[in-house]
Amino acid sequence: MVEQLETRLDVIFRALGDHTRRAMLERLASGEQTVTELAAPCRMSLAAASKHVQTLERAGLVKRTVRGRIHYVRIDPRPLARADHWLRGYQKLWDTRIERLVQLLRHPDNEPDHTK
Amino acid sequence: MVEQLETRLDVIFRALGDHTRRAMLERLASGEQTVTELAAPCRMSLAAASKHVQTLERAGLVKRTVRGRIHYVRIDPRPLARADHWLRGYQKLWDTRIERLVQLLRHPDNEPDHTK
Numbered sequence: 172m173v174e175q176l177e178t179r180l181d182v183i184f185r186a187l188g189d190h191t192r193r194a195m196l197e198r199l200a201s202g203e204q205t206v207t208e209l210a211a212p213c214r215m216s217l218a219a220a221s222k223h224v225q226t227l228e229r230a231g232l233v234k235r236t237v238r239g240r241i242h243y244v245r246i247d248p249r250p251l252a253r254a255d256h257w258l259r260g261y262q263k264l265w266d267t268r269i270e271r272l273v274q275l276l277r278h279p280d281n282e283p284d285h286t287k
Numbered sequence: 288m289v290e291q292l293e294t295r296l297d298v299i300f301r302a303l304g305d306h307t308r309r310a311m312l313e314r315l316a317s318g319e320q321t322v323t324e325l326a327a328p329c330r331m332s333l334a335a336a337s338k339h340v341q342t343l344e345r346a347g348l349v350k351r352t353v354r355g356r357i358h359y360v361r362i363d364p365r366p367l368a369r370a371d372h373w374l375r376g377y378q379k380l381w382d383t384r385i386e387r388l389v390q391l392l393r394h395p396d397n398e399p400d401h402t403k
Contacts, residue, residue, distance in 0.1 A: 177306040188301035190293040193373070200380060248380035255378070257309070258371040264316060264364035 179231075180257060183250045186230035191215070192223050196232060199246040206235075206242045295347075296373060299366045302346035307331070308339050312348060315362040322351075322358040 210220030227233040231250045236243045326336030343349040347366045
């Protein structure tokens, strides 16, 4: 079960590791689009766009519906939530860094203030 | 500038798209470790572990310090914060889904309650 989840996260993060696919998700956040519409602003062939959509599909990030000859694509935000859940486990680490920075800016002698 | 950020995010998400590297980050969250220590629980060669550390280094997720013959690795949470920042842009999408689910569970007739 844990292994399955880990494999799933591998596929999700890898799918997100491409700016064209992230740009597609950004556009899909506003609503369903056809593969042709998704391909247009990227100046890429329909075949290339379709390949990216397939990668997003495998990661569960989008769902494709075929009506007639047209392929409609819509976002499924659940895998994004899963990836975010993993990252938030580390939030404490970067929050602590910001706190330290604020401390340093408040106290130019670079010593944290223990009097408060 | 935007392009640089996009390339950076590509490298970060791809580095996270491997469960061995995520497991390494999980261990590094508790503190600095040597490459040998990182390799041990993964039952992998030092060379294989070093390659994973290199991928994490390229993404800026870890910093390596060499003292004598020993390579120490520590986590840098800033790229994690960057990836999380991107994902949070979509939080509204999954939050809305959860809200809809709660509505459905509250109202077994599957109709949202407009009286409240």
